[in-house]
Amino acid sequence: DVVMTQTPPSLSVAIGQSVSISCKSSQSLVYSDGKTYLHWLLQSPGRSPKRLIYQVSNLGSGVPDRFSGTGSQKDFTLKISRVEAEDLGVYYCAQTTHFPLTFGSGTKLEIK
């Protein structure tokens, strides 16, 4: 199984600051079609998860461009520039390259 190691487990940031979350996979996430199926999700308090970024760096529909994703193979990063109050919640990385599908353990973002 592909293990997704996400760090840090929690972050506390002030409005306007920038933060980065790391996600490392135990295997390459490059699929046979050449694409990398690594995604970033945000679960706001009391809500279902929402996809922010798909295939490493593509912004989801309606997602502010303050969010960006980078990385390749086994090493990925989500960056949030100019954090806003609405960004609080738990961020998950997730891979859909290999079965069983797996998620990172989550990064809880709190606003100072």
Added chain:
Amino acid sequence: EVQLVESGGGLVQPGSPLKLSCAASGFTFSSNWLNWIRQAPGKGLEWVASINPDGSSTYYPDTVKGRFVVSKDNAKNTGYLQMNNLRSEDTAMYYCARTNWVRWGQGVMVTVSS
């Protein structure tokens, strides 16, 4: 508007069956994978089942293989998760989601307890 709406959750006894439904609208259901994911109270996300667009292939983690069955009726735009021989550790919020997590439902709670 794209929507996924789960239903069928509730409180059941250990060993009981339960069937969840996921009603889809606003997109071409027959062209999308359907996935089920669960989240135990206070815990992270766990993938439970996937079915390909035409329903010909299904996938499960070892934790539910042999007990859960995923299906979809493309004519009804509805997906299903049949859960058999439920255990206390299956207690969780269950979500359905489209291909590559592009959209999730609001979730339905399943509680397994005597």
